[in-house]
Amino acid sequence: MNLSYAPSTIAAIATAPGRGGVGVIRVSGRDLLPFAQAISGGKTPKPRYALYTDFVAADGSALDNGLLLFFPGPNSFTGEDVIELQGHGGPVVLRMLLARCIELGARHAEPGEFTRRAFLNDKMDLAQAESVVDLIDAASETAARGALKSLKGAFSGEIHQLVDELITLRMLVEATLDFPEEDIDFLKAADATGKLSAIRQRLSRVQATARQGAILREGMHVVLVGEPNVGKSSLMNALAGDEVAIVTDIAGTTRDTVREEILIDEVPVHVIDTAGLRDTDDVVEKIGIERTWQAVERADVALVLVDGREGITGSVGTILARLPERLPRIFVFNKIDLVGETPRVGDEDGHEVVHLSAATHAGVDLLKARLLALIGFQGDAEGVFLARERHLDAIRRAGAHLDTAAVEWQQVEIFAEELRLAQNALSEITGEFTADDLLGVIFSRFCIGK
Ligand SMILES: Nc1nc2c(c(=O)[nH]1)N(C=O)[C@@H](CNc1ccc(C(=O)N[C@@H](CCC(=O)O)C(=O)O)cc1)CN2
Ligand SMILES: Nc1nc2c(ncn2[C@@H]2O[C@H](COP(=O)(O)OP(=O)(O)OP(=O)(O)O)[C@@H](O)[C@H]2O)c(=O)[nH]1
Numbered sequence: 040m041n042l043s044y045a046p047s048t049i050a051a052i053a054t055a056p057g058r059g060g061v062g063v064i065r066v067s068g069r070d071l072l073p074f075a076q077a078i079s080g081g082k083t084p085k086p087r088y089a090l091y092t093d094f095v096a097a098d099g100s101a102l103d104n105g106l107l108l109f110f111p112g113p114n115s116f117t118g119e120d121v122i123e124l125q126g127h128g129g130p131v132v133l134r135m136l137l138a139r140c141i142e143l144g145a146r147h148a149e150p151g152e153f154t155r156r157a158f159l160n161d162k163m164d165l166a167q168a169e170s171v172v173d174l175i176d177a178a179s180e181t182a183a184r185g186a187l188k189s190l191k192g193a194f195s196g197e198i199h200q201l202v203d204e205l206i207t208l209r210m211l212v213e214a215t216l217d218f219p220e221e222d223i224d225f226l227k228a229a230d231a232t233g234k235l236s237a238i239r240q241r242l243s244r245v246q247a248t249a250r251q252g253a254i255l256r257e258g259m260h261v262v263l264v265g266e267p268n269v270g271k272s273s274l275m276n277a278l279a280g281d282e283v284a285i286v287t288d289i290a291g292t293t294r295d296t297v298r299e300e301i302l303i304d305e306v307p308v309h310v311i312d313t314a315g316l317r318d319t320d321d322v323v324e325k326i327g328i329e330r331t332w333q334a335v336e337r338a339d340v341a342l343v344l345v346d347g348r349e350g351i352t353g354s355v356g357t358i359l360a361r362l363p364e365r366l367p368r369i370f371v372f373n374k375i376d377l378v379g380e381t382p383r384v385g386d387e388d389g390h391e392v393v394h395l396s397a398a399t400h401a402g403v404d405l406l407k408a409r410l411l412a413l414i415g416f417q418g419d420a421e422g423v424f425l426a427r428e429r430h431l432d433a434i435r436r437a438g439a440h441l442d443t444a445a446v447e448w449q450q451v452e453i454f455a456e457e458l459r460l461a462q463n464a465l466s467e468i469t470g471e472f473t474a475d476d477l478l479g480v481i482f483s484r485f486c487i488g489k
């Protein structure tokens with residue numbers, strides 16, 4: 040498929056670093072039967088059956104014993120011959136086995152190279168290859184189930200269906216290009232715009248599902264900001280359900296940023312507690328406050344905490360002035376227990392507010408629900424397949440081309456061109472229309488051995 044691709048034999052430890060019951064080395068390449076015979080001391084493995092054997096060094100001495108699996112291509116994970124050595128899971132043993140594989144002519148696999156080969160050999164498309172990593176990295180059960188759906192082709196199937204419908208419509212439109220006099224009547228008779236709008240609607244449904252999937256995968260970064268002593272660390276602990284940050288009544292308790300990943304309804308949320316913002320001469324506190332601003336730069340949502348008894352004061356205004364305009368924020372009126380208020384959410388003076396008590400946890404659930412709503416998570420993860428920002432971007436571009444096509448359909452050449460561009464954008468998702476350098480970026484983010 041790709042001529043620059045030279046299929047040398049690659050090998051890597053496939054199991055996680057460290058000690059484990061069993062450790063697996065994976066080897067992929069062409070014609071690996073001699074390799075299997077060499078490492079097993081002359082045995083011939085039966086394809087796809089476990090062979091219990093010594094793994095032997097060049098001098099015939101045993102390096103380890105374990106199970107050898109031989110998957111002759113194309114019926115393997117990569118589509119090439121694959122050998123698995125399932126040995127004892129110690130780092131030293133595995134290093135010795137890997138060194139032996141290198142001695143037998145393999146080279147160290149690059150990150151993602153096994154999956155890349157699976158992609159290049161048409162064992163899976165690009166969205167499926169990406170879902171392999173997403174499955175491994177899944178932060179929640181729902182995310183893992185969604186990733187497996189994508190791995191099994193649910194997302195790719197939706198995209199292929201859309202592409203097929205686009206191709207059918209394009210054939211119709213391109214055919215009329217040959218008969219310019221009757222083109223518009225012809226397109227009307229064939230209900231080209233009706234077909235286009237059906238495709239647009241299907242795309243919108245896929246987009247909505249993919250968006251939920253991307254949220255499940257990527258989660259959000261929430262930063263807690265406010266003046267000292269308003270209860271940021273207390274809220275951090277309430278969200279985490281654990282004493283992760285130090286709480287005292289001394290202003291300036293938190294000096295460094297404290298991070299914790301929590302799940303809200305299966306959505307991974309990275310919560311960042313920060314040093315309270317004020318003018319100070321304390322050198323350490325100054326550095327802490329600098330870090331607060333750095334965390335703000337990278338956040339998706341800011342929770343601006345205020346003491347509920349004081350509300351949004353002038354010094355809060357100074358903080359707000361420095362928040363990036365793009366950053367969505369929720370004002371948290373904390374310590375309502377001290378004034379006997381009940382928790383509530385709402386819109387006050389154009390600000391989204393939540394009144395709660397970090398100390399008693401009253402209202403913390405309301406805050407969690409607002410956070411999910413803010414990033415557009417709809418709570419129902421049933422049927423969601425995992426997707427990435429890259430996919431959403433491609434879907435958005437395809438949608439924009441379809442929208443232009445719908446407006447310009449009477450200019451048949453533009454109509455045809457916009458349909459073609461929409462199809463290309465969608466094909467980037469499955470990798471039929473993807474530049475090599477993008478593939479490099481995608482696979483380099485895999486771990487070694489995958
Ligand atoms: N031991 C082991 N476990 C593993 C993997 C592996 O590589 N080795 N996997 C690595 O990710 C995952 C499973 N993925 C796999 C995907 C395809 C094939 C395979 O042999 N496919 C052939 C035959 C299919 C069949 O018999 O139906 C093929 O596609 O032609 C194997 C593993 C998870 N568990
Ligand atoms: N009654 C009551 N006290 C609270 C509440 N939240 C925090 N506090 C108290 O307020 C004080 C300051 O809380 P922290 O969570 O350390 O405040 P902070 O914003 O992290 O402060 P710095 O780290 O100094 O910026 C502590 O004595 C907390 O027990 C609340 O909801 N109700």
Ligand SMILES: [Mg+2]
Nearest residue numbers: 271272292293
């Ligand atoms: Mg604190």
